[in-house]
Amino acid sequence: MSDKVEHYGCMALFGTGSALIEAVRTLQARGYRELEVYTPCKLDELDRLLQPPSHRVAWAAFAGGAIGGIGTLALEYYAAVISYPIRVGGRPFASWPAFIPPALEMTFLFAAGAAVLAMLIGNRLPQWYHPVFHVERFVRVSQDEFALVVNAQSGEDTEHILGLLRSLHPLSIDQVPR
Structure with a gap:
């Protein structure tokens, strides 16, 4: 199997909400739309950036x-x-x-x-399984860290996504297996 099929995407963990928001802005400016964000608290700016369907x-x-x-x-x-x-x-x-x-x-x-x-x-619930559960540090998201997951899009190499995430200076970066 190729790398594109074996991985759900890449996850970057940030220490602050402002760093996460800046990372989302940067990725959206580069054309990434398949983003998932997990936070221990509500961030109002994310609602404006990700524009969830509200009605x-x-x-x-x-x-x-x-x-x-x-x-x-x-x-x-x-x-x-x-x-x-x-x-x-x-x-x-x-x-x-x-x-x-x-x-x-x-x-x-x-x-x-x-x-x-x-x-x-x-909210796609109940969801008994999600690939991010395989990342060990994901448990920190419910306490004090902020996670950003970039889904591996068709034709997108996870190495390219990892390089882009490294430029955002997160606390850690992991590949998310399927």
Whole structure:
């Protein structure tokens, strides 16, 4: 097998968030788009640099809430008016004030469920395996180090990526096996 197939990419560990952000800027300026960043804390500048899709969860929550609310109202109307109409105390069959609380609860339930599902799909979770778990120093990322992984793109030699990462002066550089 060639080097391009055997390695997922290259990982560089940095001691500070500002060094990581500068490395991301440098790599993006050189045309690299397949970057993964792992940090022990949130860095607002990374959101602007990497531009994650931000509205998918909101749209999923809106769609889930609309489906839950409208579906519940339709189900209540069908059950109370069409399928099994019962006149209680002279009230109309379609008693909308009585339909609102269950529909509201189902709106919240479906919106929350859709948002959680969209978040899991967007984050590619659950992910039981990832190649970065093979790098021994990766455990430091949850404590005090910042990791940048450059995915080996088609036709990209990992030696070229390693040389580029060395120029960024990280604490350590590792090849990430598949």
